[in-house]
Amino acid sequence: MQFLINIDVDNLERAVAFYRDAFGLRPGRSFGDAGMEMLGGDAPLYLLAKEAGSTTAGGRQRDYRRHWTPVHLDMVVDDVEAAVERAIAAGAKLEGEIRVDSWGAVAGLSDPFGHGFCLLEFRGRGYDEICS
Structure with missing residues (x-):
């Protein structure tokens, strides 16, 4: 697939x-x-x-203000701080602090078209730090 x-x-x-x-x-x-x-x-x-304002396949009208959806992009980067700076310089908006967890760091942002995305920096064993 x-x-x-x-x-x-x-x-x-x-x-x-x-x-x-x-x-x-x-x-x-x-x-x-x-x-x-x-x-x-x-x-x-x-x-x-x-x-x-055009119609989506679901019959809704497209709106490019910031919106929420349970489906979003995660981009894995080597350096989350540098990636956040680059995204902001290109027009993204940071939507909170960079969060650090046992598996790494994550920053939530939105693109200029209202779509949310996260930048992830895996540290240590990445997600394996929290998998059993």
Whole structure:
């Protein structure tokens, strides 16, 4: 099975710049005005141009203010503090303090399109520190 990550955005050019500058992803295939494939992670990320107010598959209207969903992206980084600085410089918003736990550190942020994501830095044995 292959997973693809799709992110709706209301400004494709701005989204490409954000995901390039914040995470070092690079443009892959272009779908014209409809979207852009971004490469450089474990799975391709597709930025899909969808106007604010347009209807989703579930019949809701898209809204790019900060929103919450139980599904979000986690990006594993080598240095969480440096990754947070880079993401903020690219337009992300830090939504609290960097938290440190037995497995590592996590920072919760949102992108310029209202999507939440976390930056994780594994330390020691990573998640194995809390698995039995």
